[in-house]
Amino acid sequence: MKTTVPEPSGPRRPRLALMGEFSAGKSTLANLLAGTDRLPVQVTATELPPVWLSATASGVTCVRLDGREVALEDDRLANVDLARTAYVRVGLGSGLLDRADLIDMPGISDPNMPPEVWQRLLPEADAILWCTHATQAWRQSEAAVWDMVPEAIRRRSLLVVTRIDKILRPEDRARLLRRLAAETDGAFAAPAIPVALTRAIAGRGDPAIWSESGADRLMAAIGSVLSSIGQGVVGSDEAGAPARLATGSPVAAGPASSAVAAAQAVVPRRIKLGGAGAGPAGSRATARLDPAQSADFRAAIGEREG
Amino acid sequence: MSAPHPRPVVDPAGLSGRDRLVVAGMDGLFALARARAELGAGLVALARLGDRVTRRAAERLMQTVGEPEPSVTLIGQVKAGKTTLLNAMIGRPGLLPADVNPWTSVVTSLHLCPPVPGRTEGARFRFFDEEEWARLVEGGGRLGELAARAGAGDDLERVRDQIARMRERSRKRLGRRFELLMGQEHEYGYVDAALIERYVCLGDDPGAAPRPGEEQGRFADITRTAMIDLTVPGLPLQLCLRDTPGVNDTFMMREQITIGAIRESRICIVVLSAPQAMTAMDLALMRLIANVRARDVIVFVNRIDELADPVREVPMIRARIRDTLGQHDGPTDAAVIFGSAFWASACLTGTIDRLPPDSAHALLDWAPVALGEAPKPPDDDPVATVWALSGIPALWQVLSDHIAVGQGREGLSKTARSGLNLVRALGASEGAGARAIGLRRDPGTDPASVSARCAHILSEALGRFDTAAAQACAAFAERAERAHRQFIDRATHSLIAHLEAYGDGVVWTYGADGLRVLLRSSYLRCGADLHRALAQTLERAAQDLAGVTADLVELEGAAPVPLPPEPSPVPPPVSLGQSIALDLQAGWWRSWWYRARGYEAFSERFSALIAAETGRMLADLREGQLPDLVQSLRSMIEGFVVDQTEMLVALAARPDAGAAALDRATGLAAAAERRAAAERLAALFEGTLR
Numbered sequence: 001m002k003t004t005v006p007e008p009s010g011p012r013r014p015r016l017a018l019m020g021e022f023s024a025g026k027s028t029l030a031n032l033l034a035g036t037d038r039l040p041v042q043v044t045a046t047e048l049p050p051v052w053l054s055a056t057a058s059g060v061t062c063v064r065l066d067g068r069e070v071a072l073e074d075d076r077l078a079n080v081d082l083a084r085t086a087y088v089r090v091g092l093g094s095g096l097l098d099r100a101d102l103i104d105m106p107g108i109s110d111p112n113m114p115p116e117v118w119q120r121l122l123p124e125a126d127a128i129l130w131c132t133h134a135t136q137a138w139r140q141s142e143a144a145v146w147d148m149v150p151e152a153i154r155r156r157s158l159l160v161v162t163r164i165d166k167i168l169r170p171e172d173r174a175r176l177l178r179r180l181a182a183e184t185d186g187a188f189a190a191p192a193i194p195v196a197l198t199r200a201i202a203g204r205g206d207p208a209i210w211s212e213s214g215a216d217r218l219m220a221a222i223g224s225v226l227s228s229i230g231q232g233v234v235g236s237d238e239a240g241a242p243a244r245l246a247t248g249s250p251v252a253a254g255p256a257s258s259a260v261a262a263a264q265a266v267v268p269r270r271i272k273l274g275g276a277g278a279g280p281a282g283s284r285a286t287a288r289l290d291p292a293q294s295a296d297f298r299a300a301i302g303e304r305e306g
Numbered sequence: 307m308s309a310p311h312p313r314p315v316v317d318p319a320g321l322s323g324r325d326r327l328v329v330a331g332m333d334g335l336f337a338l339a340r341a342r343a344e345l346g347a348g349l350v351a352l353a354r355l356g357d358r359v360t361r362r363a364a365e366r367l368m369q370t371v372g373e374p375e376p377s378v379t380l381i382g383q384v385k386a387g388k389t390t391l392l393n394a395m396i397g398r399p400g401l402l403p404a405d406v407n408p409w410t411s412v413v414t415s416l417h418l419c420p421p422v423p424g425r426t427e428g429a430r431f432r433f434f435d436e437e438e439w440a441r442l443v444e445g446g447g448r449l450g451e452l453a454a455r456a457g458a459g460d461d462l463e464r465v466r467d468q469i470a471r472m473r474e475r476s477r478k479r480l481g482r483r484f485e486l487l488m489g490q491e492h493e494y495g496y497v498d499a500a501l502i503e504r505y506v507c508l509g510d511d512p513g514a515a516p517r518p519g520e521e522q523g524r525f526a527d528i529t530r531t532a533m534i535d536l537t538v539p540g541l542p543l544q545l546c547l548r549d550t551p552g553v554n555d556t557f558m559m560r561e562q563i564t565i566g567a568i569r570e571s572r573i574c575i576v577v578l579s580a581p582q583a584m585t586a587m588d589l590a591l592m593r594l595i596a597n598v599r600a601r602d603v604i605v606f607v608n609r610i611d612e613l614a615d616p617v618r619e620v621p622m623i624r625a626r627i628r629d630t631l632g633q634h635d636g637p638t639d640a641a642v643i644f645g646s647a648f649w650a651s652a653c654l655t656g657t658i659d660r661l662p663p664d665s666a667h668a669l670l671d672w673a674p675v676a677l678g679e680a681p682k683p684p685d686d687d688p689v690a691t692v693w694a695l696s697g698i699p700a701l702w703q704v705l706s707d708h709i710a711v712g713q714g715r716e717g718l719s720k721t722a723r724s725g726l727n728l729v730r731a732l733g734a735s736e737g738a739g740a741r742a743i744g745l746r747r748d749p750g751t752d753p754a755s756v757s758a759r760c761a762h763i764l765s766e767a768l769g770r771f772d773t774a775a776a777q778a779c780a781a782f783a784e785r786a787e788r789a790h791r792q793f794i795d796r797a798t799h800s801l802i803a804h805l806e807a808y809g810d811g812v813v814w815t816y817g818a819d820g821l822r823v824l825l826r827s828s829y830l831r832c833g834a835d836l837h838r839a840l841a842q843t844l845e846r847a848a849q850d851l852a853g854v855t856a857d858l859v860e861l862e863g864a865a866p867v868p869l870p871p872e873p874s875p876v877p878p879p880v881s882l883g884q885s886i887a888l889d890l891q892a893g894w895w896r897s898w899w900y901r902a903r904g905y906e907a908f909s910e911r912f913s914a915l916i917a918a919e920t921g922r923m924l925a926d927l928r929e930g931q932l933p934d935l936v937q938s939l940r941s942m943i944e945g946f947v948v949d950q951t952e953m954l955v956a957l958a959a960r961p962d963a964g965a966a967a968l969d970r971a972t973g974l975a976a977a978a979e980r981r982a983a984a985e986r987l988a989a990l991f992e993g994t995l996r
């Protein structure tokens with residue numbers, strides 16, 4: 001299965017791959033973790049090969065399947081030839097990248113994206129952050145791919161439930177998480193972690209929003225994953241795989257204190273809002289509505305705007 | 307039995323509140339209902355005009371004016387919002403249970419009807435019988451069979467394990483009744499959410515022991531079908547909407563139930579989720595349905611209220627759907643409608659003033675753009691505006707048009723055709739058209755002899771048709787088997803070439819669509835042959851029957867030949883829609899491939915798998931669908947000849963008939979009037995047929 005892929009040079013850091021269905025929020029999460037907006041984010045599937053963010057690299061380099069490397073002038077990451085590219089390497093040291101490399105994978109289940117594109121890079125990852133849409137969480141297509149991931153990787157990976165802001169009622173969130181706990185029992189290092197990624201990005205620097213969005217718990221868990229990788233994996237063989245992380249209720253439980261420390265260490269220092277969908281929704285619409293109707297209409301749907 | 311009366315069509319302008327919202331966009335259905343009412347009125351007139359036999363036949367026809375009941379299936383990935391959408395479409399938020407976790411577990415047919423005196427709401431739930439259940443448990447259903455064939459023992463185990471757990475759960479819930487319930491049906495004279503919840507939803511926390519007194523999903527695991535009769539005020543005609551369990555659920559059985567239900571409706575609404583529209587799973591589903599009938603797939607992209615910027619994102623999603631369908635041979639001409647079942651529900655529950663802030667923003671953003679396209683709400687009513695933005699009226703509009711031009715049209719023609727036959731038969735007995743001079747009283751014109759002659763005509767006709775049908779089916783079998791053999795040869799070559807070039811480290815995939823196309827065209831060709839045989843048989847039988855009329859009645863001019871019925875279009879080859887191993891490229895196929903690697907005789911193993919899988923598709927066509935089609939055409943011949951027989955026997959039994967006798971009894975003027983009325987009716991029916 002392993003088609004070898006040219007590896008980046010330099011000291012090896014833990015590698016976290018972001019995987020999941022397309023549009024699940026992988027790139028949004030990568031942007032959040034790396035404190036950047038470099039990764040394109042959009043509502044439809046993004047047609048990019050894996051993007052490997054690493055502090056030990058520099059510039060933007062297209063690594064071809066044949067091993068050749070081509071520096072990209074244009075660092076917008078557009079127009080990369082999917083058929084010939086193994087991955088795109090981006091040198092970046094911000095946020096979590098001072099402790100780990102991030103590999104933002106293309107989504108599964110995109111009919112236009114051959115699975116080989118992410119499959120061939122899979123063996124490079126030490127752990128996976130599997131992103132699943134809260135509103136359609138953990139479907140068979142995800143479970144089937146997860147089954148193919150080696151057990152050792154699965155045991156130190158996390159299930160991140162993105163778009164949790166779209167499940168409004170707390171009791172529904174709890175029931176969703178209970179189902180995920182039952183269905184993915186033993187398949188991840190810890191219980192599923194719900195997070196509202198776009199909230200977290202918008203609320204950077206505000207501890208209340210940071211915590212309310214679920215980003216703090218996510219950071220804590222990632223901290224634990226990194227230390228488990230650090231303990232047993234990097235530079236040693238698979239036999240030294242770490243024990244499973246301590247588990248607890250993702251809703252209520254506070255993370256272990258060492259994890260809290262880790263969490264603080266990985267809060268991004270600076271995060272810019274991504275380009276897509278950044279403008280305040282509604283402004284354009286308002287301009288085009290007939291003012292009288294608009295005011296009434298807005299009142300009717302009970303718009304509460306500051 | 308009292309004579310049925312055509313239902314007056316409700317004027318939508320007279321409705322208010324919710325009822326008014328629900329009918330928005332149903333223009334096509336209203337037009338169809340009006341056409342049916344006109345036809346119905348014609349049949350009433352015909353019943354009054356004719357004798358007892360004609361009246362009975364006209365009354366029977368009146369009952370078929372509403373047939374076939376148009377039916378529509380909602381289908382889509384788990385949690386796309388199918389159930390919520392369905393509830394919104396019929397103006398009954400919360401009626402069918404919806405949830406954040408996988409929920410619908412039974413195909414649920416809602417038979418919708420305008421309120422009619424004497425018709426009440428109700429529900430029937432049918433349980434699996436022992437045999438079906440045993441097959442599920444032992445074989446793991448269709449998926450288990452597939453897994454077994456692929457040599458994926460652990461997948462088979464998993465499916466079996468899921469089913470065993472389901473059975474255990476049901477046993478715990480139902481105790482000793484469990485066995486007793488098998489094969490039973492529960493019927494209720496009312497419907498509400500709490501009742502439905504006991505039968506069709508999964509219930510909380512699958513796997514967990516039920517809480518005492520927990521009614522949710524009490525019978526869900528063993529319920530095979532749910533049929534619910536509902537009244538919808540203002541609805542112009544009767545119709546059926548079907549909710550199905552979501553596909554791509556980890557509980558794999560559910561998907562099989564849904565795929566099996568595709569064949570039950572001509573029209574499918576594929577429900578997608580805007581934030582992740584058109585995944586490989588959605589595409590596979592659409593192609594599966596499209597293989598069946600492209601024209602009748604409608605896409606509803608739900609959850610646009612969850613988009614951060616619908617104005618920018620909806621066109622992106624639309625373009626993406628079109629491109630993906632185009633690149634992968636999907637049905638690019640399918641209508642694509644955007645909307646939100648959530649907004650629709652808010653309209654129905656009177657909560658549009660309490661939308662969550664993100665949702666309200668999306669709505670305001672989307673409003674000016676969408677209102678340019680959507681059917682305009684009748685006034686400045688904000689609820690009607692939000693309703694229009696929810697996409698429900700647009701969905702009803704497309705749906706109504708599909709129904710009206712498809713099943714609706716066919717039903718009208720069928721009835722009009724039979725109506726015309728009745729008018730013509732009336733003419734034969736009463737002298738309209740060819741003037742009847744009188745009944746002949748030759749030997750062999752007594753009722754018993756006429757009946758025997760007609761029976762002979764029927765058996766001759768059936769014999770001729772059976773011979774032709776057997777030929778057509780044999781020709782199909784030959785063509786299909788040739789296509790199948792060629793497909794397997796090509797697939798095997800491709801597999802070997804792949805292994806030589808890449809080894810077994812790269813997954814080999816091979817689409818089965820080429821085979822589907824070939825089988826489909828062979829099937830359609832066979833269908834056309836059968837229709838031709840049917841037409842010839844009916845034509846001949848009609849001539850023979852006219853011969854009986856001529857012997858029975860003395861006529862000036864030729865005896866009228868009854869108009870034979872026309873068959874519905876050949877039913878789509880739904881057997882081709884079943885998923886086979888090759889289609890499961892996204893998930894299972896890959897994992898099987900990797901697991902089977904290194905086995906001895908790897909390529910033989912996969913070739914055998916493909917042969918078995920595609921062979922199944924072919925066998926289903928040959929042993930299931932074609933015989934069904936032959937049977938349905940055969941019963942059309944029977945129906946036609948039997949109806950005509952009844953009229954001829956009645957004619958023979960008339961003590962005193964013929965124009966002269968009639969004229970004496972009713973007066974010449976009355977006879978002329980009746981003739982004129984019959985001609986007007988003939989014109990009405992002919993008009994419908996055009």
Ligand SMILES: Nc1nc2c(ncn2[C@@H]2O[C@H](COP(=O)(O)OP(=O)(O)OP(=O)(O)O)[C@@H](O)[C@H]2O)c(=O)[nH]1
Nearest residue numbers: 022023024025026027028041042045046107163197
């Ligand atoms: N409301 C909400 N939106 C989110 C969240 N996470 C991601 N999104 C949005 O979801 C859409 C898809 O996000 P991406 O980050 O591009 O998803 P992806 O997984 O990288 O998708 P592919 O690269 O196509 O596989 C974007 O519009 C994001 O803004 C979240 O937690 N809440």
Ligand SMILES: Nc1nc2c(ncn2[C@@H]2O[C@H](COP(=O)(O)OP(=O)(O)OP(=O)(O)O)[C@@H](O)[C@H]2O)c(=O)[nH]1
Nearest residue numbers: 385386387388389390404405409410552609647648
């Ligand atoms: N925001 C939003 N939520 C929706 C929409 N449609 C449905 N929902 C919610 O999504 C959840 C799932 O809806 P269901 O109607 O149960 O979905 P389904 O497709 O029938 O699910 P299964 O039967 O389990 O396959 C429920 O909590 C609904 O309230 C929508 O348009 N917008």
Ligand SMILES: [Mg+2]
Nearest residue numbers: 026027040046
């Ligand atoms: Mg991405």
Ligand SMILES: [Mg+2]
Nearest residue numbers: 388389409410
């Ligand atoms: Mg449902």
